[in-house]
Amino acid sequence: MTISSLVPRMSRICGPGNVVTDPLELRTYECDGLTSHRATPALVVLPCDAGQVAAVVRECAAAGIPFVARGSGTGLSGGAVPREDGVLIVMSKMRRVLEVDPLARRAIVEPGVTNLAVTQAAAPYGLFYAPDPSSQVVCSVGGNVAENSGGAHCLKHGFTVNHVTGLEVVTPSGELTWLGDGTGVPLGYDLLGAFTGSEGTLGIVTKVVVKLTVAPQAVHLVLAGYATLAEGGRAVSDIIAAGIVPAAIEMMDALSIEAAEAAVACGYPQGAGAVLLVELDGPATEVEAELATVMKIIEAAGATEVRTADDPAQRFAIWKGRKAAFAAVGRLAPAYIVQDGVVPRTALGDVLARISALSASSGIRVANVFHAGDGNLHPLVLYNDAVPGEAARAEEVSGAILDACIEYGGSITGEHGVGVDKSRYMPRMFSDDDLDTMQLLRCAFDPASLCNPGKVFPTPRLCGEVPGHHRAPHPAVVSGDAAAAGGDQGTAPQSPPMEIF
Template sequence: MPDAPTRTDPDRLRTLVPRLRAICGEDGVVTDASRRRTYESDGLTYHAEVPGVVVLPRTAEQVAAVLRLCSEEGVPFVPRGAGTGLSAGALPRADGVLVVTSRMRRIVEIDIDDECAVVEPGVANLDITRAAAPHGYYYAPDPSSQQVCSVGGNIAENSGGAHCLKYGFTVNHVLGLQIATPQGELVRLGGKAPEAPGYDLMGAFIGSEGTLGIATEVTVRLLRAPEKVTTLLAAFDTVDAGGAAVSSVISAGVLPAAIEMMDALAIEAAEAAVACDYPPGAGAVLIVELDGPASDVDADAAEVRRLCTGSGAFEIREASGAAERARIWKGRKSAFAAVGRISPAYIVQDGVVPRTALGEVLGDIARLSAESGIRVANVFHAGDGNLHPLVLFDDAEPGAGDRAAEVSGAILDLCIRHGGSITGEHGVGVDKACQMPRMFDPADLETMDRFRAALDPGGTANPEKLLPTPRLCGERPGVVKGAHPHPLVAEGKAELF
């Protein structure tokens, strides 16, 4: 693995500000310390660093010009969308430029004839479906943050969502990209056609976490809205019983659009946050959503009811309409934020295990929790074994954050040991880069690094992310609480008391 890139002299970075303003305009460059602090982390606030300069381009040409300047001057850049990522993939650099695409939010085209949409990277995920819905279409990838997360960020992380069991991840729904390369060139990959000839460069770019450039325009596949959607909520006494139901459903040949599970602690948090009214006393709840032709959905729903009952479900509810379906999903969609109601701080983890190993891994997680004194709430895409354990701790308690980080890392080790992965959809970023050598051997990592270097020889594109570096693995980036003084304090304009 390469050594960490040389840090840019802050004075040199400041000399670039007039040139950045010439590209993005006065209101498109942020240098004020307190405003820069707004961008110090993504959704994983456990890691934070105030960016050296923030730029907010409005066009693809402006993005390309910014990256061209960074390449010429050897200044690192970090792409950022809505900032909802959960792996510190958008963690800024104090010596670099943070390129924020939130102003690029035009829906360029809804093309029903070709069943696709062309959008800018700052468009919110759910807004594509809202624009396509009047035509009877929708966009399938649906991360829990879909109301606010942006398409550009979904591209960078190859985001999934609850319905990825049946419909796949972002990469399965992107037809074309316009990207700004690290050298500042605008390049088009793919288009509106279902398949493009040649090497799958789009597949390499999607999920590359901003290390190969920035998406400036995205063409996504639209799907026709299903004839019928049925959502079931099944309550079980234990997670093991719920897991048995999942295995029964999949092995019976039923392919739901989604199968989601929450344990008792996650349910407690969701009830406190959004009053989702799940069955009282449930040790686990299972949300099963079926879609497709009405006759198929009805038959599958009856089979799911039978299998859940046979696995010990003590209550099964079926949503009577869109409003009740949204209420069932509200608890699951709010789960990550909801744990803030029951814990001062937490780490959102993301790993994958074979579905058949779910019960054993959850048992091991429970043991880790008991031994460490760190509570863990479990929320996961049960159908494909994608775990989202929420590791809870009190950041006011000395050493609690370190213990939580150890538990978080140990959970990823469990995933690897059972033949799984250190990430299902949140990406590697900073948070899991040091786990990469546990999953890949040196030759694999060297191959990845050579590919990255071929497209970014200057090493300016989101350095110290995705692949491990000595500095990254030997020094944890700052923790939000107490690690970085407020900019006004640093400038001597205020004091803490």
Template sequence: MTVYAQEYLELLPDGVSGKVTAAFREEVAAVVSPGSLISEPAQLHTYECDGLTGYRVTPALVVLPATTEEVAAVVRLCARHRIPFVARGAGTGLSGGALPVADGIVIGLARMRSILSVDVANQRAVVQPGVTNAGISAAVGGHDLYFAPDPSSQIVCTIGGNVAENSGGAHCLKYGFTTNHVLALTFVTPAGDVVTLGGDSPDQVGPDLRALVLGSEGTLGIVTEITVRLLRRPEAVRTLVADFPDAEHAGNAVSDIVAAGIVPAAVEMLDELAIEACEKAAQAGYTLGCAAALVVELDGVGVEVDAEFERVQEICRRNASTHIRIAADPLERARIWKGRKAAFAAMGRISPDYFVQDGVIPRTRLGSTLTRIREMADAAGLRVANVFHAGDGNLHPLVLYNAAVPGEAERAEHLATAIVELCVEQGGSITGEHGVGSDKACSMLKMFGPEDLTVMARIRAAFDPQGICNPGKVLPTPRLCGERPGPYRPHPLESAGVIERL
């Protein structure tokens, strides 16, 4: 039985009461462009889940606004009728954050895909949320600029989703997450008001509401314009792939690189299963049969990069690296990264089904945690492929299973949850960038106490007192977690000293 704070429970909304009626659809149709509503059952199924396909809910209506004004008008109607709404970008999220509400609507932002302005002198751009992550870099590449965050799905995931999840990607070790590259947001509140959070400079006076909204997983409102910070292309880039006899040696190499004062642009790790899948999909030139490989990339001033690149190779050899492959040119470097970024999709080459998880651990515990994950997988009779951002300890274990085998999907789901909660036991977090969403709400109780959750609920209630904005996500509830609400009541055996509560 989990301890739930009574104050926290009282802050949670009782549930929305509005229904999507024909009259409501007509009201919505009047405030958006023609052809912006989807209500046919077959078409609605397209929006019933995001990248976490295990959870599916068909919405009552989908609206595709094209401007901030249209988004605000739709949200105002939802607030008036108390109808829940869920914002959706490209649908590539992996935690069920864009899972619809059965009696609610989905506000899809896919039509809002314009780059509104580019300020080369001040290295920033204003974009709509439907612009793809990679599309920003493509648009400003002619000015020798780029957008640093680079999640593996960057050719399809959109900046609005990146803001919602505070996405990072392979190069977040040196360059940080989305929050480090967003200056301002145009934000529609759950009441339908349009406000600006942040500004042209990185440091604004007063509370940083921009940072509060970033990573809030669409639970506080809808972002409709984003002012992003752009960076100059580095003078030099050097990339290598180092093979190791096991994950422990690879993990030790990562720790030693950072301890040496070197901050690579990226340090990625792949285990044997991940290497097998990536090679089948992308022919990136990874060594088959290798227990663990590191992709290390340095960038910056040429002289400094050359010197540090030699030190990285020395550290890898000192940690028993069996082979080091150095990218000879940009084409080979692109091939290496094509393999790494194809990892999630490539799992279909070695397993019919899989769960993608996301957790964070201290770098110093990489080797021991991976060993524990392998032991847990063996005990469950399943395989786990690991491919992740080793530089900042952001694990992405992929639990492989076959849904056609009775009970295997359930075992895989339980193992995936256990791995995330193992990350907390190791001093880490239940998520690094994929978010909590619907998938990990109950695991929030492993990381936060009742007082912490109460503060989060207060913030959410301040933004959304009706509870209509992406309800049922992030915060655990007795309904989601299958438990009775109210204060903790000890079991009679516990009171008698026969059992104890963990």
């Protein structure tokens, strides 16, 4: 079946106004927040409820047409890049907060609801939704689930996976089902945990049950300016060594400070080589005691300027600079790559030195913004796509940074996901056996490889294929611990839907 023959069916399911076929309109969906990967979808549909999503997916499954889910289109690894031969299922019309239960400290929301809207709905009850990606004003909760998104405050409060207790999902065969029972305590296999962070490859989220966290009694933000990143890094290590777990520890280098200042006039110390933000939250007496220790450490590390803020307006003003930093870098260069490497905190200084050397030798500027508390680096590799060859050199620097992260025992992604952008780096971190084992899970959900294909894994492969062209079947299959996924060798199984629960 061709995609054009799907149009009337999709129009019947979602309503004609919610099916996009105009070529110019389709192109506006060609990329997410990472513009270096683009593909114009053959068709875009905007379903309005879970039933419509399931019906759309069933049509795709029956026709053997690939599909990709998209939330607000703010992802930074190309996880929602469409397929030119497929359907893009846009969740932005499903944005109702269905329930806020202050006693159970729980909210049920549709996937298109923005991250910040959850907190806004919870705020009247003294509650908030803890994971806070910098794009929280716009990024969708459904996208957060797909990417297991983090944010500045995940150091203390945890990632999305720690705050999602139930998901209504549409499986790649079009079945509507629930994962998790809303308590957060998995019974049997933790399918909820497996689904969260699966980057849209295991199905599409249609409802999300999230934990709400009691707003802390006291919040204190400290901003410190340093001459060098190394001095700021020392403060970070010493704070953690003192046994303090701040809600957030963030650092920015001179270039990102410059960009943030230009964008939102955040008033960070002028001429500083590094700005460190340390936020403490909790019971007032605890915060007070920790603050005294943190201030001592910060000053001992050689801070040139220290400011503190405890009222929401002042804190918001300071955070604004950090949260706008990525997009603000758009003022420094026409294009940039956002990297998302992770290194052990103790290696921060060495890796930053390596990045700076890479930048110097290549002539490609790199701005650094990072979650210093958990070693999650966000180097922003700046380039001008109008200069021939510069994009390729930036890509090279970007890859070399990830190599450095792996070399120091870290990872290629902390919170942005692998998507299409970092799939080629997966073999640098994982062995073929590792990747094949991941494929087994994926194939259990999506035997026909129609659900966001081409993401996460370096080489697209149908589930029926023998993993690894030069090798025997998966060791787990050989040993009898796992069934060969997908049935017949060499052909992709089609519907009927597989029973997986």
